[in-house]
Amino acid sequence: METVLITGASGRVAAWLRRHLRGVYPRILLSDLEPPHDLAPNEEFRAADLADFDAVCRAVAGAEGIVHLGGHSVEGPWPTILKANIEGCYHLFEAARRHGVRRIVFASSNHAVGFYPRRRRIGVDHRVRPDSRYGVSKVFGEALGSLYADKHGLRVLSIRIGNVAERPVDHRRLSIWIHPEDLAQLVRIGLEHPELRNEVVFGVSDNERGWWDNEAARRLGYRPRHRAEDHAAEALAAQRRLPPDPVGDRFEGGGFCSLEFDGDPDTIA
Numbered sequence: 001m002e003t004v005l006i007t008g009a010s011g012r013v014a015a016w017l018r019r020h021l022r023g024v025y026p027r028i029l030l031s032d033l034e035p036p037h038d039l040a041p042n043e044e045f046r047a048a049d050l051a052d053f054d055a056v057c058r059a060v061a062g063a064e065g066i067v068h069l070g071g072h073s074v075e076g077p078w079p080t081i082l083k084a085n086i087e088g089c090y091h092l093f094e095a096a097r098r099h100g101v102r103r104i105v106f107a108s109s110n111h112a113v114g115f116y117p118r119r120r121r122i123g124v125d126h127r128v129r130p131d132s133r134y135g136v137s138k139v140f141g142e143a144l145g146s147l148y149a150d151k152h153g154l155r156v157l158s159i160r161i162g163n164v165a166e167r168p169v170d171h172r173r174l175s176i177w178i179h180p181e182d183l184a185q186l187v188r189i190g191l192e193h194p195e196l197r198n199e200v201v202f203g204v205s206d207n208e209r210g211w212w213d214n215e216a217a218r219r220l221g222y223r224p225r226h227r228a229e230d231h232a233a234e235a236l237a238a239q240r241r242l243p244p245d246p247v248g249d250r251f252e253g254g255g256f257c258s259l260e261f262d263g264d265p266d267t268i269a
Contacts, residue, residue, distance in 0.1 A: 001103075001191050005029040005063035007050070007070030007092065010036045013107070013164050013183075014069050018043070020184035025191075031059040032070065050088025053095065060095040065103040065191040068092055068141075075132045075259055085137035093148050101154065105190035106145050108158040108200070110176055111135035114253020115268055116211070118175070123213035124160075124200040131253030142200055149198035157190030159183070160212075161203035167231045171239040172254050175209045179226035189220050196220065211252055 002025065008014050009030035018040075021028065028043045030036060035045040048055040050070050060066065070092070072084040089106075096104055114131025116122050130136045138160075145156035162176025164183055182205045190196065201217035204210055207228040214222070228235075247258035247265050 001025055001065050003027040003029065003062055003064050004191065005031060005060060005066045007031045007048075007059070007066065007068050008073075008107075009045070009069075010034055011069060011073065013161075013180075016164065016180035017067070017069075017184055017187065020181055021187070024188065029059065029063055050091055051083045053091045056088075056091045057095045057098065060092070060099045060101060063096075063099070063101055065105070066092070066096055066101055067105045067107070067187055067191075069107045071137070072134070075134045075256060078133055081133045081137050085134070086140050089137070089141045089144055093144050093154075096154065097148060097152050103155045103157075103191050103196075104145065104148075105187050106141050106156060106158045108142050108160045109135065109138040110160055110162050110202075111253050111256050112138040112142065112160055114251060114256050116252050117250060117268075118211060118252055120252075121211055121213060124202070124216050131251065131256045132259065135253070135256065146198055155190075155196050156198045157186070157193075157196060158200045159186050159190070159203040160200065164203075168228045168235045169238055170235055170242060174228045174232060174235050175207055175211050176204060176252070177207060177228045178203045178205045179224075182224040182226055185224070186217065186222055189217075189222060193220055 004025045006014055010032040031046045031048045046059040048059040072080050111131050112128050112135050115129040128139045130139050142158045145158050148154045149156045162178050163173045168174050168177035202212040202214045205224040205226040245258050247261050248254045251257040
């Protein structure tokens, strides 16, 4: 793998990831609406709106692997999600096919399964339960990855990312947190593992309070180096300062579940 494209390159997650991938791949292409401010000598910026298929094709040209972080990163109105996360994701996969890209690492999300109760332990074979329009778009991206793997031979790793940060900052994140170094390890598995075809894994560090069975990632060689429990005291202290969320506190998706909620949480649980 000589040339890797990172979409959403000006975002916070991409900034962390670039630090851990620097020196791993000889040439890194970066794409977003605006360039990051700290381009390294081996990085090249290519402006592209994911809604513009021709621009996406230009960004993809020459890449052997893609880390797709781009799109709208939180809940939003349907037209925004549709354009950035659904049409944009299709443009990315189709451009990759046309330009002979071999591998795609898709940044999925825990919000694809956010309506599972926190007392449930689930694996990647459990049915999806998105908690938002944003979560629906991540389910779509996983399905698109499966289609392009089976029909067109791309190798795809979809990572259901919990929360990327230097440390977990509340009770929920003690279960879903992933350190940027551990995320970079998963990304490298997606770009390099010789037997990868199409897999969905959870993007979490070594979290004692975790809700997810990450056997699929372990099977691919994932060995997280960071532990959420090392930060438990600070995270729980911060949690005590937060207001209660009668809906979000019950489900894995947290506040994404309570946003616009007018259902019956007992029925869901």
